[in-house]
Amino acid sequence: MAATMQDVARRAGVSVKTVSNVVNGYPHIRPATRDRVLTAIAELDYQINLTARNLRTGRTGIIGLAVPELSLPYFAELADSVIEAAESEGLTVIIEQHGGRREREVEILTGSRRHLTDGLIYSPLALGPGDERLLDVPYPLVLLGERIFHGPVDHVTMRNTDAARAATEYLLGLGRRRIAAVGVHPGEEVGSAALRLDGYRAALDAAGVRPDPALEGEAGLWHRRTGAEAMAEVLDRGARPDAVFAFNDALALGAMHELQVRGLRVPEDVAVVGFDAIDEGRYSNPTLTTVDPGREEIARTAVRLLHGRTRGAAGEPQRVAPPFGILVGGSTEPGRERSASEP
Amino acid sequence: MAATMQDVARRAGVSVKTVSNVVNGYPHIRPATRDRVLTAIAELDYQINLTARNLRTGRTGIIGLAVPELSLPYFAELADSVIEAAESEGLTVIIEQHGGRREREVEILTGSRRHLTDGLIYSPLALGPGDERLLDVPYPLVLLGERIFHGPVDHVTMRNTDAARAATEYLLGLGRRRIAAVGVHPGEEVGSAALRLDGYRAALDAAGVRPDPALEGEAGLWHRRTGAEAMAEVLDRGARPDAVFAFNDALALGAMHELQVRGLRVPEDVAVVGFDAIDEGRYSNPTLTTVDPGREEIARTAVRLLHGRTRGAAGEPQRVAPPFGILVGGSTEPGRERSASEP
DNA sequence: TTGTATGCGTTATCAA
DNA sequence: TTGATAACGCATACAA
Numbered sequence: 001m002a003a004t005m006q007d008v009a010r011r012a013g014v015s016v017k018t019v020s021n022v023v024n025g026y027p028h029i030r031p032a033t034r035d036r037v038l039t040a041i042a043e044l045d046y047q048i049n050l051t052a053r054n055l056r057t058g059r060t061g062i063i064g065l066a067v068p069e070l071s072l073p074y075f076a077e078l079a080d081s082v083i084e085a086a087e088s089e090g091l092t093v094i095i096e097q098h099g100g101r102r103e104r105e106v107e108i109l110t111g112s113r114r115h116l117t118d119g120l121i122y123s124p125l126a127l128g129p130g131d132e133r134l135l136d137v138p139y140p141l142v143l144l145g146e147r148i149f150h151g152p153v154d155h156v157t158m159r160n161t162d163a164a165r166a167a168t169e170y171l172l173g174l175g176r177r178r179i180a181a182v183g184v185h186p187g188e189e190v191g192s193a194a195l196r197l198d199g200y201r202a203a204l205d206a207a208g209v210r211p212d213p214a215l216e217g218e219a220g221l222w223h224r225r226t227g228a229e230a231m232a233e234v235l236d237r238g239a240r241p242d243a244v245f246a247f248n249d250a251l252a253l254g255a256m257h258e259l260q261v262r263g264l265r266v267p268e269d270v271a272v273v274g275f276d277a278i279d280e281g282r283y284s285n286p287t288l289t290t291v292d293p294g295r296e297e298i299a300r301t302a303v304r305l306l307h308g309r310t311r312g313a314a315g316e317p318q319r320v321a322p323p324f325g326i327l328v329g330g331s332t333e334p335g336r337e338r339s340a341s342e343p
Numbered sequence: 344m345a346a347t348m349q350d351v352a353r354r355a356g357v358s359v360k361t362v363s364n365v366v367n368g369y370p371h372i373r374p375a376t377r378d379r380v381l382t383a384i385a386e387l388d389y390q391i392n393l394t395a396r397n398l399r400t401g402r403t404g405i406i407g408l409a410v411p412e413l414s415l416p417y418f419a420e421l422a423d424s425v426i427e428a429a430e431s432e433g434l435t436v437i438i439e440q441h442g443g444r445r446e447r448e449v450e451i452l453t454g455s456r457r458h459l460t461d462g463l464i465y466s467p468l469a470l471g472p473g474d475e476r477l478l479d480v481p482y483p484l485v486l487l488g489e490r491i492f493h494g495p496v497d498h499v500t501m502r503n504t505d506a507a508r509a510a511t512e513y514l515l516g517l518g519r520r521r522i523a524a525v526g527v528h529p530g531e532e533v534g535s536a537a538l539r540l541d542g543y544r545a546a547l548d549a550a551g552v553r554p555d556p557a558l559e560g561e562a563g564l565w566h567r568r569t570g571a572e573a574m575a576e577v578l579d580r581g582a583r584p585d586a587v588f589a590f591n592d593a594l595a596l597g598a599m600h601e602l603q604v605r606g607l608r609v610p611e612d613v614a615v616v617g618f619d620a621i622d623e624g625r626y627s628n629p630t631l632t633t634v635d636p637g638r639e640e641i642a643r644t645a646v647r648l649l650h651g652r653t654r655g656a657a658g659e660p661q662r663v664a665p666p667f668g669i670l671v672g673g674s675t676e677p678g679r680e681r682s683a684s685e686p
Numbered sequence: 687t688t689g690t691a692t693g694c695g696t697t698a699t700c701a702a
Numbered sequence: 703t704t705g706a707t708a709a710c711g712c713a714t715a716c717a718a
Contacts, residue, residue, distance in 0.1 A: 002481070004695060015705045020697060028703060050458045051403065052695035054394045055710050062437070062459070069423055071622065076419030080412055083440055092456060094405070094437055097426055113435060115393045116405070138345070224626045257626040261680065279414065283567045283600040285628040337604065347711055358689045363713060371687060395711035398694050689718075695710105702705075 003044040012040035023048055063306055064120040066096045066108045072223065073250060074276045074295070075123070081299030082121060089307050091118075100221055102126035109134055118310040121302045124148070125221075129190055140309035142302045146192045154305045154318045158293040160192055163324040164199025167273045167291050168245055170326055172207045174333070176243035176271055179204070180215040182230045182255050183222055183247030196247045196275065214239040219251055227254025235262065241270055243332075249274035249281050249290055256284070256331060272331040286330030287338045294322030346387040355383035366391055406649055407463040409439045409451045415566065416593060416621045417638070418466070424642030425464060432650050434461075443564055445469035452477055461653040464645045467491070468564075472533055483652035485645045489535045497648045497661045501636040503535055506667040507542025510616045510634050511588055513669055515550045517676070519586035519614055522547070523558040525573045525598050526565055526590030539590045539618065557582040562594055570597025578605060584613055586675075592617035592624050592633055599627070599674060614675040629673030630681045637665030 005023075009016045014037060021029055022037040040046070054060045065082050067075040083093045094117060098104035105124045114120065119140035124147050127134065135141060135151040143155045171179050181200050185193035197216075204211050214237050217230030227246055231254065234241065244259075246252035252274030256266055264270050266286055274281060274290040281288030301320050329338040348359045348366075355362065357380060364372055365380040383389070397403045408425050410418040426436045437460060441447035448467045457463065462483035470477065471490050478484060478494040486498045514522050524543050528536035540559075547554050557580050560573030570589055574597065577584065587602075589595035595617030599609055607613050609629055617624060617633040624631030644663050672681040 006695080016696080017698090017706080018704060021704085024697085030703065033703080047455045047458065049398075049695050050455060051394060051397045052710090053697075055392075055398045055694085055712090056696045056698085058710075060394065070413065070419045070426070071423045073416065073419070073623075076413045076416070076422075079419075079422075079438070080414045080440065083413070083438060092437055092459065094435055095422070095426060097423065112390045112393060115390060116435065224622060228626065253623075253626050257628065257630075260628050279567060280416075280596075280623055283571065283596050285600065285603050287600075348713095349711080359712080360690080360714085361688060364688085367713085373687065376687080392711050395694095396713075398696085398710085399712045399714085401694075687718105690716085692713105692715085694712090697708105697710090699708080700706090702703105 002049075003046040004049070005046075007044055008037065008040045008046050011044060012036040059118050059310065060116060061090065062092045062094055062117045063303070063310075064094050064096060064108070064113070064117040064122075066098055066105075066120060066122045066124070068100050068123070068125055068221070069097045070095065073278045073280055074248060077278055078123075078295055078299055081296050082303060085300045085303040089303060091303070091307060098124070098126075100125035106134065109137055114139060119306045121306055125191075128188075140306055142306045142309075144298070144302060146195055147190060149190060152317060154309070154320075156298050156302045156305070156320045158192070158298070159321050159324050160195035161199040161202070163275070163291045163293065163326075164196035164245070164247075165203045166199075166324070166326060167275070168200045168203035169207070170289075170328075171243045171245060171271060171273060171332065172203060172209070174243075174271060177209055178212070178215060178239070178241045179209075179243040179245055180217060180231075180234050180239065180241035181245050181247070182217040182227055182234070183219045183251045184216045184230075185220070186218060193247055196245075200245055212239065215241055217255075219247075222248045222251050224250045224254035224257070227251030228258040229254075231255035231258040235259075243271040244273070246272065246274050249276040249278045249288060252288055252290070252331075253280065253284055256288070267330065267332050267334060274331075277327055281329065282338050284331075286334075287336075289329045289332040290327050292325045292327050294324060297322040345392075346389040347392070348389075350387055351380065351383045351389050354387060355379040402461050402653065403459060404433065405435045405437055405460045406646070406653075407437050407439060407451075407457070407460040407465075409441055409448075409463060409465045409467070411443050411466070411468055411564070412440045413438065416623055417591060417619045420621055421466075421638055421642055424639050425646060428643045428646040432646060434646070434650065441467070441469075443468035449477065452480055457482060462649045464649055468534075471531075483649055485649045485652075487641070487645060489538055490533060492533060495660060497645075497652070497663075499641050499645045499648070499663045499665075501535070501641070502664050502667050503538035504542040504545070506618070506634045506636065506669075507539035507588070507590075508546045509542075509667070509669060510618070511543045511546035512550070513632075513671075514586045514588060514614060514616060514675065515546060515552070517586075517614060520552055521555070521558060521582070521584045522552075522586040522588055523560060523574075523577050523582065523584035524588050524590070525560040525570055525577070526562045526594045527559045527573075528563070529561060536590055539588075543588055555582065558584055560598075562590075565591045565594050567593045567597035567600070570594030571601040572597075574598035574601040578602075586614040586616070588616050590618055592619040592621045592631060595631055595633070595674075596623065596627055599631070610673065610675050610677060616675060620670055624672065625681050627674070629677075630679075632672045632675040633670050635668040635670050637667060640665040 123144035219226040277292035466487035562569035620635035
């Protein structure tokens with residue numbers, strides 16, 4: 001079958017150790033020897049057996065990426081970026097979906113699949129305060145998102161509160177006063193939902209606008225569908241928003257859909273702002289105003305931190321939060337386009 | 344560090360063989376022995392080392408999934424479904440992105456990463472006729488898509504021509520006569536683009552409508568952006584379509600965006616049909632009429648076929664093409680909604 | 687029903 | 703600069 005190092009060694013008239021040295025780019029090899037080995041490798045069409053190397057070295061070159069689901073466009077784009085970043089560092093990615101189910105989230109941390117990976121980039125939804133000890137795992141872990149803050153691990157996060165506040169202030173600046181929040185998780189004290197709600201309320205407060213609970217729409221998982229449902233709930237309740245701040249773009253697009261189905265004009269009657277800057281929002285009708293949380297940088301940073309740890313980098317857990325920006329589209333300012341040009 | 348079978352065996356007072364038997368569910372074990380072993384496993388917090396097992400058995404329980412990129416919503420949803428299906432068969436998935444670059448597509452087939460996987464679900468874009476021999480690989484391979492037809496491997500495909508024809512006939516049935524095609528790959532003889540173009544032309548032909556080259560918009564990669572660009576090209580050329588059949592939903596949404604930016608009404612002035620039935624099209628404004636190609640079934644079938652082959656299933660290469668359907672939305676019939684209810 | 691011994695293909699130790 | 707040889711942790715003939 002497939003050739004082994006033994007075969008190559010025999011053919012090149014050297015020892016397996018020498019073949020190994022060549023394959024791994026060990027510098028002190030006589031050029032003639034190296035050539036003989038490379039020739040033999042080419043002739044036999046040899047490829048290294050990664051499984052054997054993994055067993056011997058205890059490392060696999062694979063990292064895990066755990067997300068809620070790839071059908072959520074933000075996580076699909078994040079996975080794209082993570083795979084890209086990993087590739088450029090010579091790493092392979094295994095994606096696991098937990099769907100926000102606590103049991104799956106725990107299983108991912110402790111399951112035997114972790115023996116297959118050198119480390120994990122972990123974006124939980126169900127885990128929260130009190131679960132810090134679950135993060136005390138015997139392998140490198142980089143946390144994404146805002147569910148757990150004082151875990152013993154590196155953490156790449158978004159500037160949720162600041163960004164949410166900025167988004168809300170932007171709407172206030174447009175003269176909107178009855179701003180709905182879509183994606184609220186009642187009773188939650190940490191997590192993106194809580195932090196974004198904080199930012200939203202802080203902005204209202206600073207502007208002297210009284211928060212109205214009737215304008216807060218709940219949504220567990222942040223899908224288009226749940227965004228539409230939350231929007232419907234707010235409207236059915238009789239609240240009359242003149243703007244919506246949705247906690248992510250999928251929610252925003254679902255909410256916008258619901259508004260339009262009901263004959264409300266976006267942005268004239270209701271302005272809509274999302275969060276995530278997914279590509280979809282550049283082509284929606286109208287295009288979506290959104291917070292750009294720095295997804296690319298989040299992915300690159302997470303991979304870099306994790307890779308460093310897998311190679312033994314010591315030191316205090318890092319906490320990184322890339323800068324954010326607001327991308328303005330037609331969902332808040334009539335006729336404003338965002339398609340081709342910007343980031 | 345982590346406990347090994349040796350440790351468990353010592354603690355339980357049995358041999359490693361017995362531990363192995365217990366771990367692997369071998370039936371003929373005395374209950375008392377099994378209990379001792381399970382207790383020892385629990386006490387030591389033992390987990391099997393998958394790398395060692397992989398080396399020993401020559402199988403990894405991992406399958407590869409190669410797609411253009413996860414940022415394309417169809418492939419994100421496909422990956423979701425594949426991971427789900429794999430999970431339910433006890434398999435893990437490694438995703439590789441090739442971006443439609445031929446060099447990457449070849450590398451994926453032959454690279455050393457294949458030693459890490461038991462088989463590959465492979466959806467190429469650049470490979471085509473003449474590349475059949477590249478598919479003659481020493482591991483199980485399931486082909487997705489329409490680039491290569493007579494390869495020596497299992498093949499799960501869409502009913503491209505029939506579905507494209509049905510979509511076009513549907514537009515003709517609405518009275519549209521100047522139907523643009525968006526996503527054309529000029530000169531291509533196989534591939535989704537060619538097959539869908541065939542179906543489109545066949546429908547026109549059968550209806551006695553003369554095909555107009557000015558109505559055919561090129562798009563290499565099928566993104567929202569390229570859809571918008573192709574649509575712009577067609578319009579700038581002076582063609583005056585009353586409908587668009589886009590070869591996938593991303594193109595369709597991009598094209599619809601371009602139409603709307605130019606002040607054309609969808610569907611009144613121009614009706615739009617896509618292909619793929621991604622979730623996004625249920626919430627666009629208007630909602631998107633599209634071909635449902637049976638993504639879930641494609642994913643399940645591909646995983647099932649591959650898993651079978653990895654376990655030694657012999658026999659002729661299979662060719663499977665799930666049935667398709669047309670989902671009608673507001674992009675072709677005013678006021679028609681498709682959100683919550685249907686598949 | 688359970689134990690012993692061997693090898694999967696690689697890297698690491700040490701010596702030459 | 704290179705070679706001989708011992709692990710890495712598990713599964714499996716074969717033996718008991």
